[in-house]
Amino acid sequence: MKHCLGSHVSVAGGLHLGVQRALEAGCDCLQIFTKNANAWAAKPLDPAAITAWREALQASGLKHPIAHTSYLINLGTPDETLFRKSIDALVIEWERAEALGLEGLVLHPGAYTTSDEESGVRRVVEGLIEAFSRTQPKLCRVLLENTAGQGTTLGRQLDQLGEMLDRARAAEPKCGAALGVCLDTCHAFAAGYPIHTDDGFRDFCQRIRDELPADSVRALHLNDSKKPLGSRVDRHEHIGRGELGLETFRRLLAHPQLGCLPGYLETEKGIDPESGRDWDQINLEALRSLDQSVV
Numbered sequence: 001m002k003h004c005l006g007s008h009v010s011v012a013g014g015l016h017l018g019v020q021r022a023l024e025a026g027c028d029c030l031q032i033f034t035k036n037a038n039a040w041a042a043k044p045l046d047p048a049a050i051t052a053w054r055e056a057l058q059a060s061g062l063k064h065p066i067a068h069t070s071y072l073i074n075l076g077t078p079d080e081t082l083f084r085k086s087i088d089a090l091v092i093e094w095e096r097a098e099a100l101g102l103e104g105l106v107l108h109p110g111a112y113t114t115s116d117e118e119s120g121v122r123r124v125v126e127g128l129i130e131a132f133s134r135t136q137p138k139l140c141r142v143l144l145e146n147t148a149g150q151g152t153t154l155g156r157q158l159d160q161l162g163e164m165l166d167r168a169r170a171a172e173p174k175c176g177a178a179l180g181v182c183l184d185t186c187h188a189f190a191a192g193y194p195i196h197t198d199d200g201f202r203d204f205c206q207r208i209r210d211e212l213p214a215d216s217v218r219a220l221h222l223n224d225s226k227k228p229l230g231s232r233v234d235r236h237e238h239i240g241r242g243e244l245g246l247e248t249f250r251r252l253l254a255h256p257q258l259g260c261l262p263g264y265l266e267t268e269k270g271i272d273p274e275s276g277r278d279w280d281q282i283n284l285e286a287l288r289s290l291d292q293s294v295v
C-alpha cells in the first residue's frame with residue numbers, strides 16, 4: 001500500500017514557503033496554519049499570496065493540503081462573547097482554507113469550562129452550523145479532532161465526536177456533509193484508548209465503525225506520546241520514541257481503511273543532535289520503513 005505521509009509545516013515568510021519546506025522534509029501531504037494560531041486577528045489573505053501558494057502546491061505534487069485552526073477558538077464555551085468570537089474566527093479560517101484550495105480544516109471541538117458536557121456539545125453543534133451557513137464552503141471540510149481530554153476539553157471519546165456530527169447532520173444535512181474527523185494517535189492514547197496493543201487497536205477500529213458516521217475520518221495526526229495511557233495530557237513525541245512505539249504505527253498503516261488516509265506529523269521540529277538530521281525527515285523515514293515491512 002502506498003501511504004500518503006506528511007507533516008505540519010511552518011509558513012513563515014509566505015504560504016508558498018510551506019510547500020518548499022514540506023518538499024525538503026520529504027512529505028507527500030502537508031498541514032499549515034493559514035494565520036497565527038495564537039492570535040485572533042489576521043490580515044486578509046493577499047491575492048498574490050494565494051496565487052503563489054496555489055502555483056507552488058500544484059508544481060510540488062503534494063496532495064491533501066489541510067490547515068489547523070487557531071488554538072483560541074472555543075465553540076464549547078458557555079461565555080457568549082467568546083462563543084461569538086470563536087464562530088467569527090472559524091468563519092475567517094474556513095474562508096481562507098477555501099481560498100487556498102485546502103480539503104480540510106482541523107478543529108478542536110472546544111472546552112465546556114464552567115458548564116457541562118451536554119451544554120458544551122450543544123454549543124459546538126450550534127457554532128458549527130452557524131459557521132457553515134456563513135461560509136458556504138464548496139471544498140473544505142471542518143475536521144473535528146479527537147482530544148487528549150485535558151480539563152473540560154470535549155472530544156476525548158469517539159462517540160462524543162460522532163454525536164456532534166450526527167446532530168449537525170440532523171439539524172442541517174449540508175453542514176453535516178461539510179464535516180469530518182481527524183484522528184490523532186497521541187490524543188487517542190492519552191485519552192485512554194490502548195491503541196498500542198493488538199486488542200486495543202482492534203477495539204478502537206471497531207469503535208470508529210460503530211460510533212462515527214461512515215467515511216467521516218478524513219485525516220490522521222501521526223504522533224507518538226510522551227505521556228502514558230489515559231494520562232489526558234497532550235505531549236507529542238517523535239515516532240517510535242514514545243509510549244506508543246513503532247508497532248502501533250505499523251498496525252495503523254497496515255489497516256485497510258485507516259492506512260489509506262493522509263497522515264500528518266505534528267512532532268517537534270529541529271535537528272536531531274545525534275544524527276544531525278532533520279526530525280521530520282527522520283520521522284517520515286521511520287513511518288515509511290514500517291510501510292515496506294508490511295507484507
Ligand SMILES: [Zn+2]
Pocket residue numbers: 145184221266
Ligand atoms: Zn493533532
